[in-house]
Amino acid sequence: MPTRDAYRRDRAYLGVDHMRNERRTWTVAAICAVTLAAQLAGGIVFHSMALTASALHAAAHVAAMLVASGAYAVARRQAGSPRFAFGTGKLGDLAGFANAIVLAITAITIAVESAQRLISPETVEYGSALILAVAGLAVTLVCVWLLRPHGKAHDLNIAAVHLHLTADAAVSLLAIFGLGAGRALGWAWADPAAGLVGAFLVAQFAVSLIRRTAATLLDMNPSAELTAEIRARLEAEGERVADLHLWRLGPGHNAAVAVITTADPLPVEAYHHRLKGLEGLSHVTVEVRRRGDDLAHGHA
Template sequence: MTTLDLPGAKSDLDNYRTERSFLGADHQRNERRTWIVAAICAVTLAAQVTGGLVFHSMALTASGLHMGAHVAALLTAAGAYALARRYAVSRRFAFGTGKFGDLAGFANAMVLGVTAILIAVESVQRLRTPERVDYGSALPLAVAGLAVTLVCVWLLRPRGPAQDLNISAAHLHLSADAFAGGLAIAGLAAGQRFGWAWADPLAGLAAAALVAQFALSLIRRTAANLLDMNPSAELTAEVRTRLEAQGERVSDLHLWRLGPGHHAAVAVVVADHPLPAAAYHARLSGLEGLSHVTVEVRGADNVLCQS
């Protein structure tokens, strides 16, 4: 059985580039952006929570609580980038540290789901027992919070073809907060204009439903990578086609994600006239996104030729 690391999507971390380093091409840039946005969100969190408590606005408090979840999520994401970079050359990780981001994304998705539950519970309580809201003070603060969130969404927008679920999770958090902020503004404006005391907590309840939907979507995506589900039917089919190019048969094939832009494949090739394993590696060379391959070659009588 032979293995080979193929030239797929390459990392820009020259100091950490080894045969087992499967970090994303934008790892350093994404880490830096995440730290910057975490600092911005921390300041916004303090302003929104303080305003919500002072002005008795559930929608504003909900937006602040959601921003608090974002601060925790962003710190988790930034920490995952830092740890993945630090241990990129550690031999304790057989297939590198590219999945640190997936683990952080899954944790953040769970936090997002808990946040949705907390917002929903508090909103229901406010619907049952409305509180007086200082709309004139709460509304400008909600607008300012939304403006800050939109800036952060822009700063963390995913770039490049490689799907980095760590920064995608952070971006999704902020996108959900932007929608929640918009609902908060709508609820406050309706309460101020028409005197609807229920509009503000109803906006918080709608925001909770939206956040929950985002959380479930992120849980599905990150869990798929952590459980090594097949990430691409198209790439799997292309690997099989190339390995069977001269009448061989692929009796076993596994494809999984190692990190952003990196995939690994393990294949068993059966042939009447087996070629050296290096020949099958050569067929897969240059296949975009395929960074590590293990090939076992067997004869037509299922006798192991190379291992």
């Protein structure tokens, strides 16, 4: 018989790539910190708003990576704690939501700074700023590769920081375009305009991420297809599913609670057996009631 500690570990509901993702977020956090320092210094020295925008976004990345890495570490260390009724798998989703808010604030900051530069333009040292912008983009692309999606678990924590970096790559590309246009064509407005467009893109990424993580934190149904499959299997012999709830526990893990009514109840284990092998279904509670009878005859 499994020990109590073994049972708790089985109910941790961490993603299969938890350790891999934790190591990579710590690595990328260190890379982003170095990039932030270089871009911020370049933006100040060369008076480039686009470069400063990239630096501000890099600062958000450092914070995002620290939040993501910390969430992985806490989830791992507290995986066996009885204080978490359904494990610690959702800590990553909470970190993803926090990072989405930071991303939204970053977009607002970039937009405000860019608008101010459009109104009061400053002299930009385009050549030096371009070098730093290109270098920043190269570093960001390396980080995007390090945090590339892996598997089918849909880890929203790693997805959040990956989205941060993807947005940063887009901002860096716009910065390069703005600086290049300013240097080649003398368009002083191109640099801050690139910052404004970058702010809009970052905001779009933030809204998308807020929706995805909030859906998990609010226990919204994660899969209409899985819900339909559960219902079909439980009603396979004429039973009726009177109540069914499905929610996400962590990357690759979902829980279901079902109430079945039938004229001829089977042992509750029979209904569990029908759901056996469903991908992504990690925790099941079934209550069986005789049709017309309010008394529950079994649960697990």
